[in-house]
Amino acid sequence: MNNPVIKTNALSYYYSAQEKTLSEINLQVERGSIYGFLGPNGSGKTTTLSLILGLLDSPDGSIEIFGQHLHSNRIGVLKKIGSLIESPSLYAHLTAKENLNVYRAVYGASKARVEEVLHIVGLGDTGKKTVKKFSLGMKQRLSIALALLPDPELLILDEPSNGLDPAGIIELRELIKRLNREHGMTIVISSHLLGEVEKMVSHVGIILKGKMLFQGTLSDLQSFQRKGARLLINTSDNEKAFELLRDHQPEKAEENVSIAFHDLQQVANITRILTQHALDVYLVCPQKNDLEQLFIDLTSSQS
Amino acid sequence: MSLIISFRSEILKSKRTAAFYFTLIGAAVIPFILLINIIADGLPGEGRASKDPINAMFKLSSDMTGLALFPLFIVLICTLLPQIEFKNSTWKQVLTSPQKKEDVFVAKFLNIHLLMILFLVASHLFIWVVVIASHFILPQFNILNHSFDASKVLQENVHTYLSCLGICAVQFWIGLRSRNFIVPIAIGLTLWLFGTVLVLEYHSSASPYFPYCFPAIRFSSLFSPRLNQVEWTSFGYSFLFLVIGFIDFRRRRKLK
Incomplete structure (x- = not known):
């Protein structure tokens, strides 16, 4: 098993004595993974990422990055991390290249690397246009270029698709997958929309009100999803259907009968039982329970 | 080495900022007034x-700069430079980059001093332009054939610079603390006015101990003999407030 790139142990944080923002977060990001850090707005994603990057001090618990405590080797650790926290952090009076040049020497990057990252994010031809004249999407892409400047081992992107149009979101998704695949970059990407990240992540962490609700691989989440899936059935006599399907532990769901859904063969078996007992089957439908719905269910059931 | 890298980064940030343009415009104010005066009324103070x-x-330029323009320039510049980070929400990027916090802090302070020196140098270059212009505007004085006491000018500038060190460190600290642009400027202007009145109007015995009084000290016949001591005090205040400012900078939970 890979050593985790990020490992937090019972990480808790208080903005004030009365307000516990994070509660015992055990985040574990495996090397080479794309980790989707999900939660509604205000759930503690940015606070967690700010603590990991050392923007906030004095948490309870511990944080290890690349197997080291951040404060024991802050500069060495930060040299290997590219980050974008919340909104773009750019100097509006400078051009795209000048913005990168501000940090070029700090990260020990070459002039060629500046051109390379601008090209990667599609901003190679912005010339003397200053950032204040950029659209929000361009600013977001330049922020990603800045995060890529050190050719980082770990890329932390907090809500990177904010302000991007659908085409920009797709481009970003492809870029993240490419960086992970071709450069072996470990990527943590936070979002409040599961649908936005589920197509690219390998691991998922779901946070709500400062507590982790779920952490694991995407397939773990999908099997968790299947466990919760239901099959909705509507027939000419739902009372009789309820009795016939007693082995499946049915529940009454408004005008339908609902049973736990396992696989498609089960649908065929149930339909056969119902029709053999002269029932007209009007509806046999897996209840909407995609990952997005599961995310909403998970977070809303805890609210 | 890491400080030099951080300093270079700070210089790149101040390119094309209001702080940079303000330095050049501020340095041209007194030479411009002097030029207008020469065109309209001839040489100021005809006798000497x-x-x-x-x-x-x-001397005229140095007096006006030392008493008013340079302290006010420092108040503004110490507000404008930290505002670059606040205005662009870039503190988080600065603090997550691999730079020591002390390097970031000192590099910002050095950048202010660089602009202060640029202000003084530019101001003298502009005065030279006025001198050359006045040679042709008032040919009867044959101005360029007169002597120039460079060491005296340098000495005056060193006094101007040293007496403002205390104000610079205090304003730098306030500027780093305040997201609001108006507050540090209002505090600085008020304290400078208060300090100047305290020295020149009230001849207060507290003047040699209050940093905002220091720029006016050498224009007071009562306190000017203590100029050397005042400049050391100014240096001491600069060190003290730099340390306080840095502790506060490290301690503050959220700058962004």
């Missing part, structure tokens, strides 16, 4: 100026 015009012009 006609005998020693170059040094008289530099």
